[in-house]
Amino acid sequence: MDKKEIAQKLDAAAVNAQAVEQFATGLFDLKEAYDIQREVIAHRVHRGFPICGIKMGFTSIAKMRQMNVHSLIWGLLTTDMLIEDASTIKRSNFVHPRVEPEVCYLIKKDIDRPLNALEAVDYIEAVAPALEIIDSRFRDFKFDLNNVVADNCSSSGVVVGSWSRDFHHLTNAYVGLNINGKPVQAGSTAAILGNPMRSVVQASALLAERGEVLPAGSLLMAGAATSAEALNVGDYVEVEISKLGRASFYVG
Ligand code: 0L1
Ligand code: MG
Numbered sequence: 001m002d003k004k005e006i007a008q009k010l011d012a013a014a015v016n017a018q019a020v021e022q023f024a025t026g027l028f029d030l031k032e033a034y035d036i037q038r039e040v041i042a043h044r045v046h047r048g049f050p051i052c053g054i055k056m057g058f059t060s061i062a063k064m065r066q067m068n069v070h071s072l073i074w075g076l077l078t079t080d081m082l083i084e085d086a087s088t089i090k091r092s093n094f095v096h097p098r099v100e101p102e103v104c105y106l107i108k109k110d111i112d113r114p115l116n117a118l119e120a121v122d123y124i125e126a127v128a129p130a131l132e133i134i135d136s137r138f139r140d141f142k143f144d145l146n147n148v149v150a151d152n153c154s155s156s157g158v159v160v161g162s163w164s165r166d167f168h169h170l171t172n173a174y175v176g177l178n179i180n181g182k183p184v185q186a187g188s189t190a191a192i193l194g195n196p197m198r199s200v201v202q203a204s205a206l207l208a209e210r211g212e213v214l215p216a217g218s219l220l221m222a223g224a225a226t227s228a229e230a231l232n233v234g235d236y237v238e239v240e241i242s243k244l245g246r247a248s249f250y251v252g
Contacts, residue, residue: 003032007039010151013137014040019095022138022147033149034210040152041076049080052219053107054207055132056199057153059223060191063100066227069145074206075153077219083159088250089133094156097135097231097251100224101177101239103170103189103196104130104160111214115204120197123204125216126163127170129241131249132221133157134228158221161239161247171195174242175225179235185226189241196222 006023013020028036041051057073058064083089091097108125115123135156136143148154170189177185189196199222207214214220231237231251238248 001027003028003036004039006150007036007043010036010040010137011043013095014156017093017095019139020137022143023150025144025146028146028150030146030149033146036150037075037152040150041078044078044080047080049078051076052079052082053077053221054203054214054218055153055155055158055221056203056223059193059199060187060225062187062191062227063224071145072202073145073149073153074203075155077155077158077221081155081157083133083157083249085159085161085247086249088252089157091231091233091251094133094135095137096141097133097156098228099177099231099237100132100134100228101175101185101187101226101241102130102132102224103192103222103241104128104158105167105200105220105222106163107214107216107218107220109216111204111207113204114208115201117197117201120200120204123200124167126165127167127244128163129161129239129244129247130221131159131237131239131247132224133231158219159247159249160219161245164244166243169243170197173244176240177226177229178238178240179229181236184229187225189225191225192223199223
């Protein structure tokens with residue numbers, strides 16, 4: 001099976017909300033996994049949904065432990081993944097969705113080279129509380145590192161709350177994930193690589209490695225502060241980040 005066929009299968013799994021088995025370990029390496037990811041995204045772009053940002057994955061120890069992996073990964077966001085704050089998603093559009101609380105940055109200037117932590121601040125326009133819906137296209141959320149990368153790092157939906165220009169207090173801010181009014185996960189922005197701004201630094205290095213640029217105006221999902229939670233019909237899901245605000249959605 002070549003890269004195009006693998007991408008086609010992953011795209012069809014997402015469109016039809018039907019899980020597939022992960023591909024055999026060793027069928028493609030990590031570099032090829034990112035090539036397949038690009039092919040998967042090309043299907044979305046072809047359907048009229050352009051790339052609007054990137055997501056960083058496995059940025060917290062909690063996430064790495066939950067999924068038993070040890071490397072940072074990244075995927076692409078397309079406009080069909082954007083979900084309005086406080087709107088309703090349809091459970092039936094997903095295979096087995098989970099949600100995780102995140103921080104989202106709005107990029108001010110093209111990220112076109114590796115940045116250090118001091119420089120990264122100048123590339124951020126604003127920050128917002130956010131929720132990522134992850135929905136592995138692989139049966140039972142079972143995958144190895146190369147498979148999850150090929151599957152665009154499970155990314156499926158993004159809810160972004162109100163933008164704030166005050167992003168300097170985010171080194172250790174409370175992050176809560178509430179479902180139906182009950183706290184189900186609690187953590188700190190410090191769980192995101194020690195400081196979510198480091199996610200921007202890591203993203204700049206990963207982009208440079210592939211010779212890619214993240215244009216001004218893009219979203220950068222910095223990663224989860226806690227483990228993910230499964231979504232069920234009837235859920236009201238909310239992220240709360242101290243001094244930053246909230247974002248939410250319903251599951252219908
Ligand atoms: O942190 C992340 O967003 C990684 C998501 C990929 C793994 C998963 O499906 O949990
Ligand atoms: Mg995530």
